[in-house]
Amino acid sequence: MMNPAEFLSLFSLPFMQRAVLGGVLLGVLGGILGSFLILRRLSLFGDTVGHSAMLGVVLAGLLELPATWTLIGFTVAFGLGVIYLIDRTDLGSDTVLCISLSGSIALGTIGFSYLKGYRGNLLSILFGDILAISNTDLILLFLLLAVTLAWIIISLPEQILLTLNRDLALVKGVPVRNHRYFFILLLAITIALTIRAVGILLVNGFLVIPAASARLICQQFVPFLATAAGIGAFSGVMGMVISGAIDLPSGPSIVLVQLFGFLAVALWSRQV
Amino acid sequence: MHQNLSVSQSIVTVRNLSLMRGEYLAVDNVSFELLSGTHTAIIGPNGAGKSTLIKSILGLVEAHSGKIRLFDGTGKQLTRLKQEVGYIPQKFPFERTFPLTVSELVGLGLNNKQWWYSSKRKRKKIAQALEQVHLTKQAQQKIGTLSGGELKRVLLAYCLVVPRRLLVLDEALAGVDATGELELAALLNNLKQEHNWTILEVSHDLDLVSRYCDSVICLNRRLLYQGSPSTTLTPENLLQVYGALVSPTSHHDEPSRIPESF
Structure with a gap:
């Protein structure tokens, strides 16, 4: 445990400031998109795209391409491809997701064995490194948040209606397919950027936990979105503070704060 | 009308x-x-x-x-006219914890322009629709707390909130x-x-x-x-x-x- 002066000086370091800001932005994005994700019963989708990103990372290594952009391109293509398959087949979405997940992990594992040189970066793929967030990552996160907020604000009633009942939305003339694919696009980019910070294994926590906590305590939709975003942001800051204070890995610390927040809310609302 | x-x-x-x-x-x-x-x-x-x-x-x-x-509508005209169709499906499955109140659900029936009305104007239209189906008291209730019959009434109010x-x-x-x-x-x-x-x-x-x-x-x-x-x-x-x-x-x-x- 460091003393208060050391602790405060830690947060004056640029990489730490970037990490806190990144944690807040990822928390807000995860809270907002995760709210729609859980209400549309797509939690497993987030998990599948997150885990399949291993193949994207391996591809970037094999083809010697920039990791961030390759990961974004891969998660977008994979996410849209999976949704297309779900729409086009009569199989249940969970079946399609399991097939896609297994296939991508098998390919990723084989591809990994062909990677030459140092392979010690596997841990950073699995658990991420929020302290390595760059200015480019922050700019991307700001842009993504701005687009997401603009899209939600402009189409909020349509988003709520299609989340609640697809048929009612279609009858009202809501462009359901366009909204669905655009949501997947935003979600896939968010997952790619979150993986850089917290890794493949923990990415879905950012999407699901804050939204699930907010769902237990909110009656109305807009407060639900705001609460999920708020919990995401708060967890980002608290996780970084705790990881700095007692020298714990940052990404898992944020997810643990989210988890304890969820348990507290569940107990308080008598849901468990 | x-x-x-x-x-x-x-x-x-x-x-x-x-x-x-x-x-x-x-x-x-x-x-x-x-x-x-x-x-x-x-x-x-x-x-x-x-x-x-x-x-x-x-x-x-x-x-x-x-x-x-x-x-008799086609293309874009039909898309606009669709706002004048009300529909109540046979089944309306949703999770009980869906964070939406009766009032909010009825408000989704407003057409896209009306949704951005002032809160007062919107509330008045929603209140009128709920009054017609005798659900004024349930306006702030979460939809997951309603009975099947009440939910059907709310869906009717969703249709009544604009002329169809x-x-x-x-x-x-x-x-x-x-x-x-x-x-x-x-x-x-x-x-x-x-x-x-x-x-x-x-x-x-x-x-x-x-x-x-x-x-x-x-x-x-x-x-x-x-x-x-x-x-x-x-x-x-x-x-x-x-x-x-x-x-x-x-x-x-x-x-x-x-x-x-x-």
């Missing part, structure tokens, strides 16, 4: 329509027309294709063959208690008579159909009979439609029991 519409104006025209449900022919070569300001019921046994038929009119199920014309040219109901009154059923049937009758709404509903309640509907379509994959309730709902026709003896109604000659509050 569309009170200036001529009663003879066609709202829906269906020509030689066939619909598939997977490999199964659900609706076979059906033709009919709905005129504005009329209340039409589709009756028939389970699996007769009733829900599939109304879903195809709403654009939710693609036609295998034949044509459907809605409001066509209201499509898929067993909308099922699950509503006896008093509520009569009240809502009378409310629908009022919408038709006062505001010239066209109503198309799937119903199993032959008593209510005979009281409130102008026209009945008897369907069992094919259109078997069509006409006024008095000429269509005969024991012989119903035997043909359902394949069993069905009592058309025990109240044919009774005066309608519309509650005075409507």
Whole structure:
């Protein structure tokens, strides 16, 4: 445990400031998109795209391409491809997701064995490194948040209606397919950027936990979105503070704060 | 409101329509027309294709063959006109913890421009719609706390919050208690008579159909009979439609029991 002066000086370091800001932005994005994700019963989708990103990372290594952009391109293509398959087949979405997940992990594992040189970066793929967030990552996160907020604000009633009942939305003339694919696009980019910070294994926590906590305590939709975003942001800051204070890995610390927040809310609302 | 519409104006025209449900022919070569300001019921046994038929009119199920014309509209015009269609589905599955209040759900029925009205103006429209279905007290309740019958009323309020040219109901009154059923049937009758709404509903309640509907379509994959309730709902026709003896109604000659509050 460091003393208060050391602790405060830690947060004056640029990489730490970037990490806190990144944690807040990822928390807000995860809270907002995760709210729609859980209400549309797509939690497993987030998990599948997150885990399949291993193949994207391996591809970037094999083809010697920039990791961030390759990961974004891969998660977008994979996410849209999976949704297309779900729409086009009569199989249940969970079946399609399991097939896609297994296939991508098998390919990723084989591809990994062909990677030459140092392979010690596997841990950073699995658990991420929020302290390595760059200015480019922050700019991307700001842009993504701005687009997401603009899209939600402009189409909020349509988003709520299609989340609640697809048929009612279609009858009202809501462009359901366009909204669905655009949501997947935003979600896939968010997952790619979150993986850089917290890794493949923990990415879905950012999407699901804050939204699930907010769902237990909110009656109305807009407060639900705001609460999920708020919990995401708060967890980002608290996780970084705790990881700095007692020298714990940052990404898992944020997810643990989210988890304890969820348990507290569940107990308080008598849901468990 | 569309009170200036001529009663003879066609709202829906269906020509030689066939619909598939997977490999199964659900609706076979059906033709009919709905005129504005009329209340039409589709009756028939389970699996007769009733829900599939109304879903195809709403654009939710693609036609295998034949044509459907809605409001004589095409392209962008039809997209705008769709805002004038109200629909209550047979099933409305959602999770009990869905964070949405009754008021918010009814507000989703406003058209896109109206959704950005001032809160006061929006609240007034929502309150009026909820008052019509007697759910004012439940306005701030979470939708997951409602009973099945109450939820049907909320969905009706969702349709009532803006004027509609066509209201499509898929067993909308099922699950509503006896008093509520009569009240809502009378409310629908009022919408038709006062505001010239066209109503198309799937119903199993032959008593209510005979009281409130102008026209009945008897369907069992094919259109078997069509006409006024008095000429269509005969024991012989119903035997043909359902394949069993069905009592058309025990109240044919009774005066309608519309509650005075409507």
